[in-house]
Amino acid sequence: xxxxxxxxxxxxxxxxxxxxxxxxxxxxxxxxxxxxxxxxxxxxxxxxxxxxxxxxxxxxxxxxxxxxxxxxxxxxxxxxxxxxxxxxxxxxxxxxxxxxxxxxxxxxxxxxxxxxxxxxxxxxxxxxxxxxxxxxxxxxxxxxxxxxxxxxxxxxxxxxxxxxxxxxxxxxxxxxxxxxxxxxxxxxxxxxxxxxxxxxxxxxxxxxxxxxxxxxxxxxxxxxxxxxxxxxxxxxxxxxxxxxxxxxxxxxxxxxxxxxxxxxxxxxxxxxxxxxxxxxxxxxxxxxxxxxxxxxxxxxxxx
Numbered sequence: 001x002x003x004x005x006x007x008x009x010x011x012x013x014x015x016x017x018x019x020x021x022x023x024x025x026x027x028x029x030x031x032x033x034x035x036x037x038x039x040x041x042x043x044x045x046x047x048x049x050x051x052x053x054x055x056x057x058x059x060x061x062x063x064x065x066x067x068x069x070x071x072x073x074x075x076x077x078x079x080x081x082x083x084x085x086x087x088x089x090x091x092x093x094x095x096x097x098x099x100x101x102x103x104x105x106x107x108x109x110x111x112x113x114x115x116x117x118x119x120x121x122x123x124x125x126x127x128x129x130x131x132x133x134x135x136x137x138x139x140x141x142x143x144x145x146x147x148x149x150x151x152x153x154x155x156x157x158x159x160x161x162x163x164x165x166x167x168x169x170x171x172x173x174x175x176x177x178x179x180x181x182x183x184x185x186x187x188x189x190x191x192x193x194x195x196x197x198x199x200x201x202x203x204x205x206x207x208x209x210x211x212x213x214x215x216x217x218x219x220x221x222x223x224x225x226x227x228x229x230x231x232x233x234x235x236x237x238x239x240x241x242x243x244x245x246x247x248x249x250x251x252x253x254x255x256x257x258x259x260x261x262x263x264x265x266x267x268x269x270x271x272x273x274x275x276x277x278x279x280x281x282x283x284x285x286x287x288x289x290x291x292x293x294x295x296x297x298x299x300x301x302x303x
Contacts, residue, residue, distance in 0.1 A: 003024060003055070003254060003257060004054050004055055004058060004061055004062060004257075005020065005021055005022050005023070005050075005051040005052070005054065005061045006020070006021045006061060006062050006063075006064060006249075006250055006253055007019070007020050007021075007044065007047050007048065007061060007062070007063045007064070008020075008021065008064055008065075008066075008246045008249035008250055008253075009063065009064070009065040009066070009076055009088070009249075010065075010066050010112065010245040010246055010249065011034075011065055011066065011067035011068065011069050011072045011073055011076055012034070012068060012069065012112070012134055012135060012225075013034070013068060013069055013134070013135040013136070014033070014034050014035075014134075014135050014158075015031050015032070015033060015034060015134075015225060016031070016032045016033075016034060016037065016040070016072060016076065017029065017030075017031050017243065017245070017246060018030045018031070018032070018040075018043055018044070018047065019047075019243055019246040019250075020047035020048075020050050020051065021250050022050055022051055022052065023052075024250075024254075026243060026246060026247065026250070027050060028047060028050060029243055029246065030043045030047075034069065034072045037072070037075050037076075037079070040075065040076060040079035040083075041079045041082050041083045042083075044063070044079055044080055044083040044084060045083040045084070048061060048083070048084055060084065060086050062089055062253060063080050063084065063086065063087075063088050063089065064088070064089045064090075064091055064094075064095055064249050064250075064252075064253050065088050065089070065090055065091065065249075066090075066091040066092070066111045066112050066115055066245060066248075066249055067090065067111070068110050068111070068112055073088075073090070076088060089253075091111050091115060091249055091252055091253075092111035092114070095252050095253055095256045096252075096256055097111065097114050097115065097118065097252050098118070098252065098255045098256070099114055099117060099118045099121070099142075099146070099148055100145070100146055100147040100148065101114075101147070101148050102143075102147045102148065102149045102150070103148065103149065103150045109148075110138075112132070112245050113130075113132070113138055113140050113148075113151065114148060114248075115245050115248030115249055115251075115252060116130045116132055116140070116221075116223055116244045116245050116248050117130050117140050117142050117148050117248075118248050118251055118252060119241075119244050119245075119247040119248035119251050120142065120219075120221045120241075120244065121142045121146055122251055124219045124221075126144050126216075126218075126219070127141070127142065127143050127144040127210075127214050127216055127218035127219070128141075128142050128218050128219045128220075128221060129141050129142075129206075129207045129210055129218045129219070129220045129221070130142075130151075130221050130223065130244070131203050131207075131220065131221070131222050131223070131224075131227070131230075131237075132223050132224040132227070132244075132245075133156060133157060133199070133222065133223070133224035133225065133226035133227040133230055134156055134224040134225050134226065135156045135158065135159060136153055136154065136155065136156050136159070137153070137154045137155065137156050137157070137199060137202075137203075137224075137226075138151055138152065138153050138154075139151055139152045139154075139202075139203055139206045139207065140152075141210045141214075141218060142218075143214055144214065144216070152202075152206050154199070154202060156226060157176035157195050157196065157199055157226045158175075158176055158226070160176075160195045160198075160199075161173070161174045161175065161176055161191060161195055164191060164195075171187065171191065172187060172188055172191075174188050174191045174192055174195075176192070176195060176196065176226060176229070177192060177196075177229060178196065178229050178232060178233060179192040179193045179196050179197070196229075196230075196233075199230065200230060200233065200234055203220075203230075203234075204236060207220055207236075219238045219239075220236065220237045220238050220239075221237070221238060221239050221240075221241055221244065222234065222237050222239070222240045222241075223240070223241050223242060223243075223244035223245070227240055227242065228240065228242065
């Protein structure tokens with residue numbers, strides 16, 4: 001059966017990323033600030049218009065969100081209700097995440113980390129490390145058996161710059177960007193060099209530790225809002241995928257949908273087997289079973 005189109009929403013601490021999958025391809029993405037979400041209704045509505053006819057004549061397309069920000073999730077839910085008159089499915093709650101976990105307190109790990117790991121492993125098919133440079137920087141690892149074994153969480157580039165400014169008396173506010181020159185020849189450049197290359201150095205060290213534990217070098221995938229500038233200067237990463245979490249949302253929904261289809265098919269096969277058994281039974285047994293079925297049907301009709 002053709003899979004339905006999908007609107008995927010990755011709700012972060014500072015940014016809401018939206019994408020629409022049509023015929024299993026990501027055809028459009030948008031980013032909206034958590035601080036100014038007024039565009040959400042318009043964006044969600046326009047993404048729905050990109051979707052064509054759906055399987056079985058369905059009038060809606062699923063809207064699936066991943067969230068690490070409860071307040072922003074409520075805003076997205078309200079916007080979706082207003083734009084499409086439907087509910088949002090939440091990854092990890094309404095949509096099961098089909099990734100094996102080898103960690104403590106699995107219910108507490110961020111769904112965004114699991115979704116990016118799921119998407120990366122689906123493509124790589126072997127040990128993989130995912131470095132997500134957002135408000136926080138996370139560097140997670142999936143082993144060669146597809147088990148999410150854990151990772152690291154650090155302040156993101158923007159947060160590090162902000163902390164230096166807010167918790168010192170003299171350091172200026174600096175935006176993260178690729179530093180100029182070989183050395184930080186003034187205070188502003190020194191901060192940029194420290195934050196940028198500090199994050200890259202931490203990533204190298206962490207992935208090397210993963211490699212030692214795994215007995216092989218995992219493929220390294222970079223993603224996240226600041227991932228683009230890191231990837232431009234990183235000579236040891238294998239790929240940069242800006243919308244990896246959106247890909248993970250779609251993949252999780254696809255696997256969840258396939259699992260439901262398998263369950264339905266299994267139940268239908270079991271029912272067919274039971275009915276074939278009834279056909280082979282004697283008349284009295286058959287009559288008894290049919291009466292029982294009619295009794296259930298009658299009870300349901302009364303209610």
